[in-house]
Amino acid sequence: MQLPVLKGHIVSLRSFRRSDAASLQRYANDARVARYLPLMPHPYGPEQARQWINFAQRSARQDKAYFFGLEHPELREIVGGIGLKQFFCQDNTAEVGYWLAADFWGKGMATEAVRLITEFSFEKLELHRLFAMTHEKNVGSSKVLEKNGFRREGTMRKAGNIDGQWQDLYTHGLLYEEYRKK
Ligand SMILES: CC(C)(COP(=O)(O)OP(=O)(O)OC[C@H]1O[C@@H](n2cnc3c(N)ncnc32)[C@H](O)[C@@H]1OP(=O)(O)O)[C@@H](O)C(=O)NCCC(=O)NCCS
Helix, strand or coil, X not given: CCCCCEXXXXXXXXXXXXXXXXXXXXXXXXXXXXXXXXXXXXXXXXXXXXXXXXXXXXHHHCCCCEEEXXXXXXXXXXXXXXXXXXXXXHHCEEEEEEEECHHHCCCCHHHHHHHHXXXXXXXXXXXXXXXXXXXXXXXXXXXXXXXXXXXXXXXXXXXXXXXXXXXXXXXXEEEHHHHHHC
């Protein structure tokens, strides 16, 4: 599908363009951002940015996953990413993952980005359930989910490794009926 623009008050979600490669690379190439993202390469060079943009565009075309860039309303450049993957088609569920450039942390942008993708998931894609995983030490990420109505559902014991230390991973879920009641 052609991804829509999801407009918020402090951030908008839109599809990645080839011209986003420079800002994507600049913001993603940060150990603080990559720390809790096992699939994000570090260091993150121009080639990684180009490959990611191609992958995101192809995934959307094939309806395998939907990855949006977070566009800053004043800078008009990509300052993060958020996506839906692991579509379990029969069950209409998907996993949400996201990141934001460190310069913009603590302003509510990730909370708004999750709100926008949650609305898109339930209203447009008619999903039944969303889930997300966080590392136990990633307090900010768990809070972003809680503020959007996700509930902590379980613990995968010592399932992630950060700086050589095994950490628990928390799973969080939000059902359509819970979203609708909010
Ligand atoms: C986690 C992350 C997405 C949070 O983004 P953000 O835009 O700063 O989050 P918000 O501003 O929407 O904050 C939501 C809440 O979490 C709190 N919070 C954010 N970061 C926090 C931190 N490091 N420690 C404690 N609380 C934190 C905020 O204070 C806010 O709570 P409040 O409304 O009660 O004040 C961002 O730090 C990030 O991209 N980190 C690196 C990648 C990552 O971890 N992605 C998630 C993988 S599961």
